[in-house]
Amino acid sequence: AQSVAQPEDQVxxxxxxxxxxxCTYSVSGNPYLFWYVQYPNRGLxxxxxxxxxDNLVKGSYGFEAEFNKSQTSFHLKKPSALxxxxxxxxxxxxxxxxxxxxxxxxxxxxxxx
Amino acid sequence: xxxxxxxxxxxxTEMGQEVTLRCxxxxxxxxxxxxxxxxxxxxxxxxxxxNNVPIDDxxxxxxxxxxxxxxxxxxxxxxxxxxxxxxxxxxxASSFYSLGGSQSYEQYFGPGTRLTVT
Numbered sequence: 001a002q003s004v005a006q007p008e009d010q011v012x013x014x015x016x017x018x019x020x021x022x023c024t025y026s027v028s029g030n031p032y033l034f035w036y037v038q039y040p041n042r043g044l045x046x047x048x049x050x051x052x053x054d055n056l057v058k059g060s061y062g063f064e065a066e067f068n069k070s071q072t073s074f075h076l077k078k079p080s081a082l083x084x085x086x087x088x089x090x091x092x093x094x095x096x097x098x099x100x101x102x103x104x105x106x107x108x109x110x111x112x113x
Numbered sequence: 114x115x116x117x118x119x120x121x122x123x124x125x126t127e128m129g130q131e132v133t134l135r136c137x138x139x140x141x142x143x144x145x146x147x148x149x150x151x152x153x154x155x156x157x158x159x160x161x162x163x164n165n166v167p168i169d170d171x172x173x174x175x176x177x178x179x180x181x182x183x184x185x186x187x188x189x190x191x192x193x194x195x196x197x198x199x200x201x202x203x204x205x206a207s208s209f210y211s212l213g214g215s216q217s218y219e220q221y222f223g224p225g226t227r228l229t230v231t
Contacts, residue, residue, distance in 0.1 A: 034219055043117075043204055043222035044156075090156065099144045099210035099218035100169065105155050 002027045002095035006104035013081045013111050021076040021107045023091030032094035033074040034101065035065055039087045047089075050074060061085070081111045115139075117223035119205050125229045131193040134226045137186055138207030146220060147180055147190050148204040156204075162188065163210055195230045202227050 003026045013019045025031055032051055036044040048059025055067045065076045076089060088108050092101040118137040126132055138145050146161040160170040162182045170180070177196070182188040192199055206220040 032218065036222075043224050044206075044220075046219045046221065049219055094218055099163070099208045099220070100146070100158070100161055101218075101220055103156050103158075 002093050002102050004033075004091050004093045004102055004104045006089075006091055006107045008107050009105075010108045010110065013109070015083050015111055015113050016080050019076075019078050019081040019085070019109065019111070021089050021091075021109060023074045023076065023104060025072050025074060025091075025093045027093055027095075031067075031074075033065075033067065034092040034094075035059065035063070035074075035076050036090045036092065036103075037061075037087050038090065038106075044090060047076070083111050083113055085109060086111045117205055117207055117221055119203075119223035119226050121226060122224065123227050123229075125231065126195055127231055128196055129194045130230075131191065132195045132199075132228060132230075134190040134203050134205075134228070136188045136190070136205030136223060138188070138205070139221055140186070142207035142209050142221075143185065144208045144210045144218075144220075145182060145188050146206040146208075147188070148206065149201045150204060150225075151201045159190070192228075195228075197230045200228055200230050 005024050034049045035047040037047050038044045048057050050057045050067045058064045063078050088106045090106050091104040095102045120135045144163045147159040149157045159172045160180045165182045180190045202225045204222050204225045206222045208218050208220040
């Protein structure tokens with residue numbers, strides 16, 4: 001069965017420092033992987049995806065993610081964090097017919113000035 | 114595009130009342146998903162439709178919950194009777210899916226309906 005795990009409930013970063021939010025996955029076949037962000041009192045917003053090709057995927061708001069097949073990981077990264085990046089981040093993997101996504105439990109990112 | 118539209122944005126009701134949540138997916142999308150989000154359980158998939166047909170309703174908590182998609186541009190999630198433990202934010206999302214196609218199937222979420230059952 002497809003699954004995704006986010007090992008950290010919370011990540012704290014100082015503004016200007018690089019950030020990493022971790023995600024590992026388990027799939028049969030080729031993985032379709034996604035990152036979403038949720039700001040307070042808002043719906044989830046699509047950030048980026050990996051389907052095939054280059055292992056480094058670039059997305060919205062300066063975020064990127066690195067696909068590592070041997071480690072079955074898809075970590076979200078940003079070179080320089082902003083206070084406005086503080087939000088809840090979800091990793092997801094495609095599963096089954098109809099485009100269903102399996103979401104991780106979410107990681108709360110807190111960026112302090 | 115207006116994005117996924119959900120109504121109402123907030124709903125406060127008393128235990129035992131019927132609650133109906135509404136969703137209009139993005140035009141052209143053929144898959145629709147209903148999620149529930151709580152602090153305790155996180156984000157849960159309740160049910161999803163493809164081409165207006167329910168594909169997987171295994172996440173629906175119990176018979177008090179029902180969902181319909183009468184056409185490609187409208188879906189409802191109904192709770193009857195409602196209970197305090199149903200209090201949550203309910204999200205609708207849509208995407209495009211084509212069997213054998215090359216689409217990536219990212220989902221686009223609505224703003225959610227915050228349901229409070231007292």
